[in-house]
Amino acid sequence: MKCRQCEETIAGTGCTRNGVCGKTAAVAEAQDRLIQSLIILSKGTVDGKVGPEAIEDIDSRAVDGLFMTLSNTNFDLEAIENAFKANKKFIGDLGLECGLCAASPEEIGIDSYDKNADLRSLKELLLAGIKGMAAYYHHAKVLGYTDPEVPAFIRKALASLRADLTADALVALNMECGSVGVKCLALLDKANTETYGTPSPCTVNTGVGKNPGILITGHDLKDLKMLLEQTQGTGVDVYTHGEMLPANAYPELRKYPNLRGNYGGAWYKQKTEFASFNGPILATTNCVLIPPEEYKGRLFTTGVAGVPGVRHIDADADGNKDFSELIEMAKKCSPPQEIDNVNLTVGFGHAAVLGLADKIIDAVKAGAIKRFVVMAGCDGREKPRSYYTDFAQSLPKDTVILTAGCAKYRYNKLDLGDIGGIPRVIDAGQCNDCYSLVVIAQALAKAFGTDVNGLPLSFNISWYEQKACLVLLALLSLGVKDIMLGPRLPVFLTPRITKVLVDTFGIKANGEVAGDMQILHIQ
Numbered sequence: 001m002k003c004r005q006c007e008e009t010i011a012g013t014g015c016t017r018n019g020v021c022g023k024t025a026a027v028a029e030a031q032d033r034l035i036q037s038l039i040i041l042s043k044g045t046v047d048g049k050v051g052p053e054a055i056e057d058i059d060s061r062a063v064d065g066l067f068m069t070l071s072n073t074n075f076d077l078e079a080i081e082n083a084f085k086a087n088k089k090f091i092g093d094l095g096l097e098c099g100l101c102a103a104s105p106e107e108i109g110i111d112s113y114d115k116n117a118d119l120r121s122l123k124e125l126l127l128a129g130i131k132g133m134a135a136y137y138h139h140a141k142v143l144g145y146t147d148p149e150v151p152a153f154i155r156k157a158l159a160s161l162r163a164d165l166t167a168d169a170l171v172a173l174n175m176e177c178g179s180v181g182v183k184c185l186a187l188l189d190k191a192n193t194e195t196y197g198t199p200s201p202c203t204v205n206t207g208v209g210k211n212p213g214i215l216i217t218g219h220d221l222k223d224l225k226m227l228l229e230q231t232q233g234t235g236v237d238v239y240t241h242g243e244m245l246p247a248n249a250y251p252e253l254r255k256y257p258n259l260r261g262n263y264g265g266a267w268y269k270q271k272t273e274f275a276s277f278n279g280p281i282l283a284t285t286n287c288v289l290i291p292p293e294e295y296k297g298r299l300f301t302t303g304v305a306g307v308p309g310v311r312h313i314d315a316d317a318d319g320n321k322d323f324s325e326l327i328e329m330a331k332k333c334s335p336p337q338e339i340d341n342v343n344l345t346v347g348f349g350h351a352a353v354l355g356l357a358d359k360i361i362d363a364v365k366a367g368a369i370k371r372f373v374v375m376a377g378c379d380g381r382e383k384p385r386s387y388y389t390d391f392a393q394s395l396p397k398d399t400v401i402l403t404a405g406c407a408k409y410r411y412n413k414l415d416l417g418d419i420g421g422i423p424r425v426i427d428a429g430q431c432n433d434c435y436s437l438v439v440i441a442q443a444l445a446k447a448f449g450t451d452v453n454g455l456p457l458s459f460n461i462s463w464y465e466q467k468a469c470l471v472l473l474a475l476l477s478l479g480v481k482d483i484m485l486g487p488r489l490p491v492f493l494t495p496r497i498t499k500v501l502v503d504t505f506g507i508k509a510n511g512e513v514a515g516d517m518q519i520l521h522i523q
């Protein structure tokens with residue numbers, strides 16, 4: 001096994017036995033085989049060996065298959081092997097050459113993508129980018145929103161992983177990944193807002209009620225909607241966790257009286273927070289952790305998520321899911337045990353923030369707001385990530401944090417106050433809602449007659465998994481410069497490729513809070 005796709009990977013080398021995340025060597029190898037099967041199918045389309053009638057099928061296999069291999073999404077060997085076997089059969093049906101079953105782990109692993117370490121590094125960045133793209137496209141697609149350009153790029157990128165390409169060609173493909181990524185993020189934004197209404201600012205309580213509850217985590221809003229429908233009038237409340245928190249801001253989700261609020265924090269706290277929740281938990285996507293026995297029997301997965309020995313709720317042919325098993329279980333469970341009781345402010349998507357644009361522009365002109373700092377991205381379990389709490393706390397009172405993704409849990413309970421009614425933490429939503437931050441930045445740039453790099457705006461982004469890589473490529477494709485990235489740079493970037501990113505885009509790794517404030521021009 002060799003996996004180095006996430007921030008937590010064993011430094012320098014990557015995970016070579018059991019992953020830090022708990023992924024076994026067998027699961028890692030099955031994921032490698034699954035990706036190789038997607039490469040063969042994609043290459044078949046690029047080489048013209050596959051007719052247009054098979055494209056839709058290949059695209060849905062690629063989107064779901066890539067998403068399954070994203071960090072902390074699916075640890076279920078059987079589910080991954082089944083996806084591979086189905087692809088293998090399809091490869092045979094299409095008359096393409098396979099040979100994957102006989103291939104050794106080294107022949108299908110990440111090191112097999114290219115003999116040249118720098119070219120391989122660029123291919124790994126591209127693979128991370130399309131994993132993120134596949135995840136976001138999957139969410140748009142389940143809501144009926146598609147754009148053929150996105151799966152077409154995924155096919156092209158998959159095929160390129162096994163092609164002899166120059167560094168320039170691979171850099172160009174990564175930039176294209178970013179620009180198609182922007183379109184994919186815009187598509188998901190449209191899908192979410194047209195389906196569930198435009199998010200609007202509201203407070204979400206983190207306390208608990210007296211009813212038993214079901215906790216829902218991950219990113220899939222459609223699963224939440226179905227769960228809210230089915231729990232209506234049953235006496236069971238629904239609580240969001242992790243990346244599901246922003247769902248509370250959508251009118252079509254917020255309208256359900258039994259959407260009680262948010263319970264707990266970011267994904268890595270699952271082991272204590274799922275234990276004290278007492279009721280069933282539904283994991284819709286990443287990040288899901290391999291559960292201890294304490295709550296394993298109360299954990300359910302759905303969609304692309306999977307954990308061995310944990311009940312999986314499948315959709316029927318129409319995409320509907322039956323959550324009655326969770327609801328019946330919840331009725332027999334005690335109400336959740338309270339962790340804290342605060343009110344979080346959410347719902348500052350681009351529409352809400354641009355509604356405040358005049359107020360924000362006036363505050364900047366009057367000097368009440370001196371700087372905006374984008375602190376979006378992922379949270380993680382490593383101790384040094386307390387850096388982000390320290391950073392947020394150390395920011396001068398005339399700075400405003402723009403956030404999206406689970407990174408916010410490092411500071412969203414701090415009560416950093418407001419500037420003339422504008423909250424100092426503007427929370428746009430899930431990691432995909434970084435798109436909102438881009439729209440906001442572009443609108444501010446226009447208002448001030450400059451570009452995004454000319455604004456009093458700094459980026460201090462934290463990453464963990466591959467969706468953050470797509471967001472990073474999206475920002476780079478838009479010409480955003482001088483992004484600070486942490487807690488450390490991806491280990492799949494070789495020194496030479498890192499230098500390219502530093503020289504071309506001004507990317508830098510974070511360090512100490514005080515020094516970083518200076519580097520980011522925060523006075």
Ligand code: SF4
Nearest residue numbers: 003006009015019021
């Ligand atoms: Fe290691 Fe991350 Fe891969 Fe898990 S996903 S095996 S922690 S690199």
Ligand code: SF3
Nearest residue numbers: 287378405406431464
């Ligand atoms: Fe978090 Fe997994 Fe990335 Fe959607 S839930 S941001 S880490």
